[in-house]
Structure formats: structure tokens, C-alpha cells
Amino acid sequence: MQLRCGLEPKTLAALTVVLVVAAVLAAQHFWSGRPQPVSAPETVREEVAATGSAREPQPSPGPPPPAAASPAKRVVIDVSGKVRSPGVHRLPAGSRVTDALRAAGGVKPGADLTGLNRARVLVDGEQVVVGLPAPPGQVAPGGGAAGPGVGGPGPAGAPVSLSTATMEQLDTLPGVGPVLAQHIIDYRTEHGGYRSVDELREVNGIGERRFADIEPRVRP
Known part of the structure; x- marks a missing residue:
């Protein structure tokens, strides 16, 4: 190089240093520019994991067991x-x-x-x-x-028992129809039966005159 280009030793040494420095810089630039793997931050990673687990399909519940057949x-x-x-x-x-x-x-x-x-x-x-x-x-x-x-x-001629008579029996009494017969039964159910015939006076729809007609035909 010195003989062909006519360079002095000092100039040749300086050129050599420049070339070495340029080569080092080029190698450093290439090394820093290479692709590198990037990892996600911890917070993002935890959120992705939670979202993924939430989207996992849940097993569908099976059909309910058949109810026990009651006789x-x-x-x-x-x-x-x-x-x-x-x-x-x-x-x-x-x-x-x-x-x-x-x-x-x-x-x-x-x-x-x-x-x-x-x-x-x-x-x-x-x-x-x-x-x-x-x-x-x-x-x-x-x-x-x-x-x-x-x-x-x-x-x-047999008296009708107020404590056991059905609506049909009560309907045979004078002045008693289906509605009044039901009132007599309702009173019996509410009070647990009749202890005396006089309790008929407290039944809704039975006045003194009707009670006088019914009294000889009934018993508690």
C-alpha cells in the first residue's frame, strides 16, 4: 500500500485505525439491529390467562334426575x-x-x-x-x-243430625235450600260440630221463624 499509493507510514496507520473503527461501528450497528424476542408484561399475561380461562366452555349440566313417581x-x-x-x-x-x-x-x-x-x-x-x-x-x-x-x-220422621248430615239431608228440612244447607255445614266445620240445636240461630240466614220450623226436625 505504501509503495503503490505513495502513502507515508503515519497516513497509512491513521487510515488503518479509521477502517478498524468503521468495521467495529458497523458490527455494533448490525448486532444492535438484530430482531429480539419481546415478552409481554406480567399484568398483560395475567389478564390473558384469566380471559382464556373464563372463555373455556363449561360442561353443561345433565338432565335433572326424574322425580320419584308418587303412587x-x-x-x-x-x-x-x-x-x-x-x-x-x-x-x-x-x-x-x-x-x-x-x-x-x-x-x-x-x-x-x-x-x-x-x-x-x-x-x-x-x-x-x-x-x-x-x-x-x-x-x-x-x-x-x-x-x-x-x-x-x-x-x-227420623231427626236429622246437624253434626253429620250432608247437604242432601239438610236440603230436606223445611225452608232449607242448597245455599242455607251450605251455611249450616260451614258453621259446623268452623265450630267442630253442633253441641245444641240452639246454635242454628247463629247460622247466617236462619231467623226465628225458620228456626221454629226446623227445630223439631233436627238434633245436634
């Missing part, structure tokens, strides 16, 4: 009198007198159904008497009397 409620009814198959019959709760007659094989020809309310809802343990007077004082659960109140009027 159907039934009522036990004693059907007697002029029916083809008298005896004890089990009927679904909510059945009516006509259903009891059907379960007993139907009514025999010539049976008197006067006073038999075939649309009445049955109660468990009662007796349905068809075409015959039932034994007086026989009571069905729920405050109604089986027998006369179901199969027809009781024996002629």
Missing part, C-alpha cells in the same frame, strides 16, 4: 244396595258417585235414585247406599253422612 291417590268406597256388584271398591281420588256406581256394575233395574247426587265427589271410607235407607248415624270421613245423605232420605 296415585285412591279412595276406598263401600257401595251397597241395589247394584249388581256391591262391595268395597278402590277408585282414583276425585271420583264421583256415578263412578262408584259404575265400578259396582251399575244400578239394578227399578232402583230408586231419588235424592242420590251422582255428581258429588267421593271421600275416602264412605258408603254409598243405592235404593235403600242406610243405617242412621253412619258417618263418612270429612263430616258427611254415608247412607241417608247418599242413597236417599232416611227413615220417615
